[in-house]
Amino acid sequence: MSKGNRGRDRAAARRIVEQQKAAAKRRRVTIWTSVAVVAVLLIAGLIGWGVYASQSKNDAAGVVTPSVAVDDGTAFALGTGPVTIDVYEDFMCPICHQFENAAGDTIAQMVTDKKVTVRYHTVAILDDASNGTKYSTRSAGAAAAAAEGGKFKEYHDALYDNQPEENSDGLSDAKLIELGKGVGLGDDFAKAVTGKTYDAWVGKVTDTFSARGFNGTPTVVVNGKQVTGPNGSVPTADVLTKAVDAAAG
Template identity: 65%
Template structure:
């Protein structure tokens, strides 16, 4: 074989070997990538399962209070012909403002048997309590109060002692202490607060609130129609009274 032929043969052999090496590297890279993806998928599934279990454990089983009305989402006071629904968060300062502004008005309509007042305790402000989930805990505690026949009294004492947004909120011990001041002294109530019996229910109420198209608290609904002030503001007591009187005919 001539020198030129040997050179061409050597060059061809090197090209083949390079191609084989490149193919081998490609296969190694491919299978390494597949292995990495598989590991990530498995890790993701494990992580999802773990988080799901943690979420389930933290939320607990759904226990709907026997006293709840409106598909188990509210506590009804009164039996009047006009239905007033109030969606509220016990951490919400605007809810407290509405309570101070119009709470007495609503109570007067209850006394004259003109309205059925349905309170929906929601928990949209858990993020404003430094991780203590105060909105959820307070809503759950209100359910326990309703089961003991003291929802309105407990509702009022929570607002009278409302913590500031972005604080830790009230501890369970403080909630129980305030409850005792309005006659909630049973072990059932204290146990429900400490064990979070109705916290999953509070989450369910909040989900129902969102599914009905509401986004903020307080949301006031009279006979199925949301009441808001000009520019989507909090309705004044005068507007609330006017609307209720019109509904009464």
């Protein structure tokens, strides 16, 4: 082999070595860049999870569950009968009022006769129908405060007797307190209303309502089975009675 050829070969070999070194360097840069990106994403994810967990903890900490609430803290029970009626209602809902007028006395009699335990779930799905005052939440929170004061049903009935029109401002807090005084509730009730003690709890009840697959009020459930009238309408007192009798066996 001539000296010229040997020189060219050595030069070619050096170029190959240099190319291999450069490729190895690029691989190292790529690897460390990838590691850095993964680390950043991991840190961001951990920070995000920490924020979420902190917010969830704070939200949970902000929920004051009435001590008298049943069904995982989402309802107020009347009666001790073997058949359970769950009524999901919104105090702004006119059809809920109609159901109460139509079936309320029947339910009360079944409670007296110890045939049923009725559980009232006060949800807030019509907050948008009160011109920004969130009447559904406020009235349900006031009902919870009334339950703590031992006057749930009395206050429940007073709210329906004074039900505002849908898409109105709803009753003021002062009026809610006035209704409470009318059924024998005092300062603790008034403080809970003005302090919105149970408003966050109403959100929990409403979320539970949705999680159970319901989306309209009133929703009536007997021993875990939703009861409706013809074509999915609100059940009448007669339909409800038959459902209770069937559940009782």
